[in-house]
Amino acid sequence: MNGQRLLVTGGAGFIGSNLANHLAEDNHVIALDDCYLGTPENLDDSVEFRRGSVLDDELPTDVDCVFHLAALSSYAMHEDDPTTGIRVNVEGFVNVVEQAREDGCDTVVYASTSSIYGNRTEPSPEDMDVEVNTGYEASKLARERYAEYFANHYDMSMAGMRFFSVYQGYGGAEGHKGEYANVIAQFADDIAHGRSPKIYGDGTQTRDFTHVNDVVRGLELAADHELNGVYNLGTGEPYDFDTVVELLNAELGAGVEPEYVENPIPDSVYVHDTCADPSKIHEATGWEPEIDFREGIRRVCAPYASEPL
Known part of the structure; x- marks a missing residue:
């Protein structure tokens, strides 16, 4: 990506800040974060930081692409407060995408999860049957269904990245x-x-431990190729x-x-x-872990x- 205006939600968090710092080398990047799991100290000076929630009414979604990584990202968080979990992970997702759509942005890359595959020692392909056992998993699967709605109803590019164990x-x-x-x-x-x-x-x-640098490359490639659907980001x-x-x-x-x-x-x-099973993202973009x-x-x-x- 080069010379674009980009929004990274959860942009001061772990994966988000790595992505924002990388993209800011060649683009104008806005990092939105409420600082629950993130801190602006993670960000380079070249990144424009905005403190706020994905539930806010006025978001900086007048961009060329949204990378939506903001989430309550653990089993415990959702068990402790299921209502907040669903608001942030699902309502927040819909709120960001809808505001982006209204602002003319039609490319969204968002975080899903590999947890919905359950226990698997064999490689998990994206088209296998999945199930939900936790509130966290339910919220991420709901994202995928709402993304399908935005893709089908509004012809948006909605790429869901099923992260494995990012470190x-x-x-x-x-x-x-x-x-x-x-x-x-x-x-x-x-x-x-x-x-x-x-x-x-x-x-x-x-x-399936996957280094964050490889995940960042996968997210950027998904945006560059305007992918639709869901893709694994893992090593196998x-x-x-x-x-x-x-x-x-x-x-x-x-x-x-x-x-x-x-x-x-x-x-x-x-x-x-x-x-x-990373073959789908490899076939679509050439991505493989480095x-x-x-x-x-x-x-x-x-x-x-x-x-x-």
Whole structure:
């Protein structure tokens, strides 16, 4: 993208700020955020920051493309306050897209989730049957249905990106998320400071860990190609939590053992394994992950090199 006016909602958050900073190299980027999970400190000076909610009446949607990443993004947030969860994730989505449409913007790229695939050790294609077990999953699936409505009724380009386990580490924009950060960030910080990372269950659960830089490229390509429908953004190469701890220890030169604790999330809703089938986004745009897992681990651990273990 080059020379365009762009809006990133949730733009001061983890993925949003990485996207906004990247796009601002060649575009005028507005980052909208209410600072619940984000902070303007994540943003470069070249990004125009607007503090506000996706539920506001007057939004800066007079743009060429909207990247809608704002969301309450965890199971716990939705269980603690289901009404707010649905307002932000669904009503906020419709509000942003409708204002964009009225302002003449017909290209939207938005965040969905891979959680709706449930437990899968095999690659999950976009056309497989999905189900909803949590309020968070329900809100993201509702987004996909409303996106279908905007695409079919108003001929808008609506690309839903089903994120898998996106990470960067506390040395990046994940630092502000704290306990809501990816487990790689949390485990790395624990090990670097001599604390035992807490693993739910026995450590055999797997995630398709995808570096945020690869996700940012996927989001930009989806906009460039004016995609419609839903697309996986994942590597197709999952790793279990025990292996994550092992690799982090090796990179940090540490030997910290994990602590295995009872999973506070009910087994009926806990996603034990995830694995992407990224072939659809690859065929549509040529996207494929460029940062392999061991390189990603090295990048997560690099900021701790100057700290004493």
